[in-house]
Amino acid sequence: MTDLINHLYFYSEDHCIPQSLETPEYRKTVHGLEQDWARFRSTLTAEQNRRLEDLLSRQFSVKLKEEQAVFRSGLSIGVTLGRL
Numbered sequence: 237m238t239d240l241i242n243h244l245y246f247y248s249e250d251h252c253i254p255q256s257l258e259t260p261e262y263r264k265t266v267h268g269l270e271q272d273w274a275r276f277r278s279t280l281t282a283e284q285n286r287r288l289e290d291l292l293s294r295q296f297s298v299k300l301k302e303e304q305a306v307f308r309s310g311l312s313i314g315v316t317l318g319r320l
Contacts, residue, residue, distance in 0.1 A: 245307045 277285060 241308055241311065244311065245304055248307070 277288070280288065
């Protein structure tokens, strides 16, 4: 069952989510964020940048697990509601 849920998660990530985020507001927000990150990183030393990359990588891993948990919860709720 875990494999099926993982496949559904990655399918939705690849095929459903991008369509939902194709809005001018989202693109503008992302563009601004990328510019701010570039400006911020230009002020860091090599060591600070390495430490930041490590922290961001760990944060990304945690966020991914949270997103997967939310997806599994939503899927579980959908299945439960489908049985009613």
